[in-house]
Amino acid sequence: MNEIYKTDALIAEDIDTYLETHQHKTMLRFITCGSVDDGKSTLIGRLLYDSKMIFEDQLATLEADSKRVGTQGEAIDFALLVDGLAAEREQGITIDVAYRFFATEKRKFIVADTPGHEQYTRNMVTGASTADLAVILIDARKGVLTQTRRHSYLAHLIGIRHLVLAVNKMDLVDYDEAVFKKIVADYRSFAESIGILDFTPIPISGLAGDNITSRSQATPWYDGPVLLDHLETVELDQTADQLKPFRMQVQWVNRPNLDFRGFAGTIASGQIRMGDEIRVLPSGKTSTISRIVTLDGDLEVAVAGQAVTLCFADEIDCSRGQIITASKSPVEVADQFEATVIWMDEDELVPGRAYWLKIGPQTVTASVAHPKYQVNVNTMEHLAAKTLDLNAIGVANITTDRDIPFGGYDESRDLGGFILIDKMTNRTVGAGLIHFALRRAQNIHWQATDISREHHAAMKNQKPMVLWMTGLSGSGKSTIANIVEKKLARMNRHTFLLDGDNVRHGLNKDLGFTDSDRVENIRRVGEVAKLMTEAGLIVITAFISPFRSEREMVRSMLPPGEFIEIFIDTPLEEAEKRDVKGLYAKARAGQLKNFTGIDSPYEPPEAPHIRIDTTKMSAEEAADLIIEKLIP
Amino acid sequence: MSIMTLTHLQRLEAEAIHIMREVVSEAEKPVMLYSVGKDSAVMLHLAKKAFYPSPPPFPLLHVDTTWKFRDMYALRDRAARKAGMQLIVHQNPEALRAGINPFDHGSLHTDMWKTEGLKQALDLHGFDAAFGGARRDEEKSRAKERIFSFRTASHRWDPKNQRPELWRTYNARKNKGESMRVFPLSNWTELDIWQYIHLENIEIVPLYYAAERPTVKRDGLLLMVDDDRFPLNGEKPVMRSVRFRTLGCYPLTGAVESRAQTLPEIIQEMLLTTTSERQGRAIDHDQAASMEKKKQEGYF
Structure with a gap:
């Protein structure tokens, strides 16, 4: 039976x-x-x-x-x-x-x-x-x-x-x-x-x-x-995981009163005992385990798969997203990885775009480079690919905006598996499996310089900032930007105007108008604008910059308050009616692909610092308004 | 090194605790839906474990219909007090005004008190994540629902467009007005719940245990006459030894005849029984795919 x-x-x-x-x-x-x-x-x-x-x-x-x-x-x-x-x-x-x-x-x-x-x-x-x-x-x-x-x-x-x-x-x-x-x-x-x-x-x-x-x-x-x-x-x-070195990602810091500070999480691998020496990453600080706390009483030992709260003998910094490891076998820390990426969204991957990357309890900003190849999941062939669309699987390099502790996916799903989240829709758009870290970033050290950005700015007696004008082609960005710069020059301000068309003649002449090229275009302009603010300049930019996530990316590159988003708000019909460069006519005739407003989207700012309605004021009035709002 | 094999209940417990800690870390204003049933009892117990020695850092919300069993109200207030948690009781004021009741209003009773009441309460307090005690073994559409289940600003669930959910890495991000329903007991079965209550000695409503209670038979259900609002159309309540496998509004919840007075006896009866748990609830029988539809509209 x-x-x-x-x-x-x-x-x-x-x-x-x-x-x-x-x-x-x-x-x-x-x-x-x-x-x-x-x-x-x-x-x-x-x-x-x-x-x-x-x-x-x-x-x-x-x-x-x-x-x-x-x-x-x-x-x-x-x-x-x-x-x-x-x-x-x-x-x-x-x-x-x-x-x-x-x-x-x-x-x-x-x-x-x-x-x-x-x-x-x-x-x-x-x-x-x-x-x-x-x-x-x-x-x-x-x-x-x-x-x-x-x-x-x-x-x-x-x-x-x-x-x-x-x-x-x-x-x-x-x-x-x-x-x-x-x-x-x-x-x-x-x-x-x-x-x-x-x-x-x-x-x-x-x-x-x-x-x-x-x-x-x-x-x-x-x-x-x-x-x-x-x-x-x-x-x-789960039994096999217990034999590996100890790792626990911190989910939540438990602080009911001044006398108790515990670190709550689920043990990813290994075992932990009272008195064990541990190391917290990425800080590298060490301590020993003083208590393993549960509602049912303290434990002597806890193992992979258990959700526990650990207390340390010493007061060391430790917060959500950090990893507690056995002190003698810590995990690696890096900000660039090679990973297999599984794309899971109807909107294809935009290489270079900033996404949220969630690995264990930690969420950081990350971007995915152009895939090295895509896998044909039916034949296992490696195919060349510019991007990944729904259900595509490929291998690509990932860059995060800060160092994160991690493990290879083949060692640990918890430490090596991540999801990618679209910053605008919040949908889970991709999943990634980390292969290994790329060493590049670790070998390029940041050279400390003695003349600081504050010093540069003080010499010019001004507060550096980026006046970021966004709007449709033909909305009047370049015209207004030019007048603003002239007025600032008269006020003895040190400025520089980065214009969309001009930049594409030099720095960005290798880029086209696909979504991922547009992202790279804005990323480079953002980096240049950032260098210029470090030199103390007021930077004025005139780029269509159609996507919210890229404008957000530039904002996050700069210190708080230095990115000023100015929405040159001209309705599509109006911009098309003006059609100063004759581009709308070409786009309508199908001679120009990926033209913003026609066959490529424009995502207007949700809360711009300044909104200029060009149907209600002249370029001259717009420039006055901008200066009045920004220069005390 | 000695290997410690975790039992299935230990793994389920750890999973639920992990989920709760994620929600508390990522949501702005979480709340725990507390229906006073056995699943809620387990969920509350797990919340105490997840945050000990702190009390669970969120309030309990009871979406009340005014038609629950009296024993449930008594345990509700006591349990919240013992956990050191704030208890929010919400009764839909429109349903209260219109005197909506299960005897005269059929499915409108559930819509107004529970579905609408829940949405009102979440909106009123601005909760952006709500724990629910639903399990995937309860019903077919639940079997397909994610643990972190996204809801639009109008509380709708889109079963065809659920977010992928990998490992234990949950995406709790949302825009203003949108919310998450989170189900820490997704992978528990009815047997797991009972066994855990038994092992952990968790207090549950006495109605789960068999006792002599006044009952009438109506539409194939054995109903308990819990108070004098129960309209008796010439029926005479009969004392029967009954218990409840699931608890809701007393006029909608069918009892089973039973002599099970201890947890092992309840579990024994459950294991040897041949009908599923939700059968005692009138709500699921309304129409095919009824739960999926109700859930899309915002029912928990």
């Missing part, structure tokens, strides 16, 4: 013993992936059904739904049990990850049923990121397909160390050993080519129940484990 069925008797006869056993169960999280008709949902349905996780009322609903919208005729369509969203049931496909739960004598399982379609890759990645094991389903009649390769690649990429190759629908190939062996051999040669060294192949039938919870009589030639046995006994990643 199967173990699952023995449980019932134990529950009925001796609930206390049952609870005692259940209490000591471990937990395995796994995903199932495969193509549309490989029988994923049927397999999960069977695991749930066999472990009695489907109740009578759910079964009644399921039977009714199966008859109404099912794909199995009069039989139960287990897919309906798993496809939870209305749109999924209508379209008969899985869109988003569904989490299901079941337990056996030994373990509790969380299974993430992940969608197979390429367009839902980001949802598969979501499910895979928390899994210890992946069950890759293959239809025995079809063998290794493109989707099989894609799913295996993604599961391996995201760091799943245990793979099960479930060759399903064996009943439809007469339980032929040769078919099974051929598929396993095909898969092995592919798997080795992408670095998967080990996997567990099992011949099954989800529909007939072969080799899922019990050994099938139909496959006498198979002597490996049945699926459930394997799931129950495979070694847990």
